[in-house]
Amino acid sequence: MSIIVKQLTRRFSPGGSPAVSDVSFQAPAGAITSLLGPSGAGKSTLLRLICGLEVPDVGRVLIDGLDCTALPVQKRNVGVVFQSYALFRHMTVRENIAFGLNVRRLPRDEVEARVDEMLRLVQLEALGSRHPGQLSGGQRQRVAFARALAIRPRVLLLDEPFGALDTRVREELREWLHELHERTGLTTLLVTHDQQEALEISQHVVVMSEGRVAQAGSPEDIYDRPASPFVASFIGGASVLRGHVLEGRAALGSLALSVPAAAREGEAVHAFVRPHDIKLARSVSAAGAGERTPFMGRVERFKPVGGFVKVLLRMPSGDEVTVQVPRSEFEALGVVEGDAVRADVLTASVFVGDYAI
Template sequence: MSVIVEQLTKRFTTGGTPAVSDVSFHAPSAAITTLLGPSGAGKSTLLRLIAGLELPDSGSVRIEGVDCTHLPVQKRGIGVVFQSYALFKHMTVRQNIAFGLETRKQPRGEIEARVDEMLKLVQLEELGKRYPGQLSGGQRQRVAFARALAIRPKLLLLDEPFGALDSRVRIELREWLQSLHEQTGVTTLLVTHDQEEALEISQHVVVLSDGRVAQAGPPEEIYDRPATPFVASFVGGTSVLHGSVRSGRAEVGTLVVAAPQSAREGEAVQAFVRPHDIKIAKPAHGSNELTTGRVERLKSVGGYVKVLLKLPSGETVTVEVPRAEFDDLGVVEGDHVHADVRMAKVFLGDFAI
């Protein structure tokens, strides 16, 4: 069951800037498609348009080949999970899960069986009689998933479902969501600003910027082949360096990277370099070799060391070095080092992102 969005536009004020502007994409059947972007990119508005909680000014939404653009929410066959859980505090876990089935007037025996099935699916069999206030955040979110799935939706919509949870629980629930998706196979749209989350659990990613689609494709394509400077800067924690083309190569400060084939001599370029794609080395003792930059700051972060390298141009670049490798380097703050770029994404021109 796929979702096709075509030229969707939504304004909240007459003549105002669109929250969503001419958005088109295809969410594959039985896959997790993530709507990824910074705050204000239009992600949640787009999800609400697909859900039927908002109506577009123009464009269409097709679910399983059916034009649902103007159908009410209850006729779209969707389940929705919000960041805030939206559970009924006065109802037990079982009653929350049963709510959607009861509003659909299903027989009591079928409701009880389905609730039992959902509790087992979300691994909360022993907690059915508790109230939401007696559960942890992760448990409440699982109940929200169970309630959304109980009605057997054709489409599951997730609006920042892990946003209110601490980092450890977020990671646990990501893994749980992947397992849940493997069991159910329901087509899922996930909204997040967390690129790691998007790249880890999605089969398809739609990157949004200022209400428009910046790029859509498999996670590997988004990460390895960003189509625009915005995508290159947003995905992967890149440093942005400015320079120009010299002898067929892009020279950005004291770093040299491959230039696009269409580049002309002297043309301005911007290089987007990820922290793990730079290798640094300390010159041999007493060497007069020219160095790339100066180590401004060192910060140990778990299994790696973050190195802030300042280039002669005044620009800085962040380098991540595995801890064991860093210990062998013998680098301290203030040292001058060599830096080689393994990989960079270079765009022609000098522009604001």
């Protein structure tokens, strides 16, 4: 069951800037689609428009071909999981899961059977009699998933469901969600600002910026073929280098890169380079060859971070570039702050024109 959004716009004050502006996309049936973007991009507002908690000023929402734009939330048959769990503290786990079923006045034996099924699905069979206060954060979020799934929703909507959890639990639940989706095949829409989360578990990604869709596509398309300077800078934490077109190449100080065929001589260019797409060397002979064009930089500072070292390079132009180097590789280089190094750019995204980054 796909979710189709057509030209949705929502303002919270007359004449004010829209929280969501002319948004259109399709979440494929049976896939996890992530709404990815920085805070304030309009992701949660868009999710609330889809589930019926907000009403659009303009546009339509279709779920499985049915126009749900004017339907109240209880008639859309969607399961929703929020970051805050939203569990009833005075109810047991079983009672929380059964809540939506009881509201729908299902027979008692059917409710009990469905609750048992959901407890098995989320692997909490032994905790049905506990209250939310007796559970860990990860367990509470699983109960929230079970309650959302118990009503047999047509689609599952997740609003930053792991945002309140620590890193280890978040990673565990991310893998658990992947396995849950494999078992259920339920069309899922996930709001997140976590790039790794979106790229790891999604089959489709919608990148949002300032209430609009910046790019939509597969995780590979979003990462390898960014459609705009915003997407290139946001995905992967790229550094930006500024220059101009010179003799058909992007001239960025001592660095020269390929440019789009239509680029005109003298036009401004921006190159976006991710930290792990640069290889450092102490000498020219140690660097790569072929199409990879190196530049010289000076080590401003560096900091070990786990198995990697984060290195800040300053180019002669004054631009700063962040490089991520495996710790053993950095130690073998033997460089210190202030040393000049050669940086071999493995890949970069180049855009022509003046942009506010």
